[in-house]
Amino acid sequence: MTTELAPLGSGQMFDHIARRYDFVNRVLSFGMDLGWRKRAVRSLQLGEKPRVLDLATGTGDLAIDIARMHPGATVVGLDPSQEMLAIAATKLAKRGLTDRISLVVGDAQELPYRDCEMDAATIAFGIRNVPDRKRALREMARVVRPGGRIAILELGEPRRGFFGGVARIHCRHVVPKLGALLSGSREYAYLQRSIAAFPPPEEFATMMQEAGLHVIEVVPLSFGACTLYVATPAEDA
């Protein structure tokens, strides 16, 4: 009998690793993912009562940070993985956030929202998994109001410097092996390959511009192991 892997990066693939996702994430990033998400929330420069869309919300960490750092905010967390959302739902209930964060099964490539309906949108470690990235970027540009911000966090292989070299070794050799060991799943080999295959920051920023976004800043975090992209819908798009 052969065990087939779900399409790589898809919601079904994440269904398989949902239960151990938070724990493995924390270990593999040495807990740095917590600070990266908070940095992304600050970059949104939200007002008093913003409505924010968190795409590829997974187990909900970024949606939770937005709600906690902005007590007037309401957040929609969208993801195709039912199992990831089930973990998110438990976390929201524990933290008393169910009235401010709603969870929706959906695809970043086709958002069930009207033009300009959101004050901001985010996607953390998710755009890498979306088959048509430009389409998802266009959707973000469409649903966020003029002047609202879009923050994207994504991992990459640092290309330069001593610490870049250390991070590259970590990504190529430690992530797939330790990920498999901690999660009991083969999916972490995909994680490493998808990080290595993600375009360099300047190339991805160009794709964002082509998709109708005005890129405000591209910030390397932790020696470029992660990059924060901050944008707003382009006025002439």
Ligand SMILES: C[S@@+](CC[C@H](N)C(=O)[O-])C[C@H]1O[C@@H](n2cnc3c(N)ncnc32)[C@H](O)[C@@H]1O
């Ligand atoms: C690495 S997890 C990131 C979860 C969360 N944002 C975080 O910060 O930990 C990637 C998520 O992307 C989701 N995903 C995969 N394909 C997607 C798509 N087409 N649209 C939206 N999310 C997608 C997966 O289901 C998974 O929950």
